[in-house]
Amino acid sequence: MARWFAAVSALALLWPAGAATQGPELDYFQSPTGNIRCVYENQVGVGCETLNNGRGVVLRSFGGTRLINGRELFTRASRRIAYGRSWRVSSFRCLSLATGMRCSSSVTGRGFSINRDSISRF
Numbered sequence: 001m002a003r004w005f006a007a008v009s010a011l012a013l014l015w016p017a018g019a020a021t022q023g024p025e026l027d028y029f030q031s032p033t034g035n036i037r038c039v040y041e042n043q044v045g046v047g048c049e050t051l052n053n054g055r056g057v058v059l060r061s062f063g064g065t066r067l068i069n070g071r072e073l074f075t076r077a078s079r080r081i082a083y084g085r086s087w088r089v090s091s092f093r094c095l096s097l098a099t100g101m102r103c104s105s106s107v108t109g110r111g112f113s114i115n116r117d118s119i120s121r122f
C-alpha cells in the first residue's frame with residue numbers, strides 16, 4: 001500500500017493538477033530482469049525507472065517527457081513483459097527489448113528509451 005501511495009503521489013507531483021480527476025487507474029509492468037519498472041496512470045501518462053540507479057523518465061498523456069531522479073516513482077514488482085513483447089494501453093505503447101524499454105505515444109509522437117545505463121527522449 002505504501003508503494004502504491006508513493007507512486008500516485010509522485011505522479012501527482014510530476015503532472016498537472018486535476019489530470020487524474022476520475023481516480024487513479026494504474027497499471028504496473030517491468031522488464032524481464034525487473035530492473036526497469038514502469039507505471040501507467042490513465043489520463044496522466046507512463047513513467048519508467050531503473051532500480052540500479054534510480055534514474056527515470058515520464059511521458060505525459062498530452063505532452064512531452066521529463067527526467068526524474070531519486071526513485072520518485074519506485075514502482076512495485078509486477079508482471080514482466082518478455083523481450084520482443086509490447087504493453088499497450090490507450091495511445092501508449094512500451095516495447096520490451098534486451099537493450100531496455102522503449103515507450104511512445106501515438107497521439108504526440110513523443111517517447112523515450114530507458115536502460116540500466118542511459119535514457120534517451122524523442
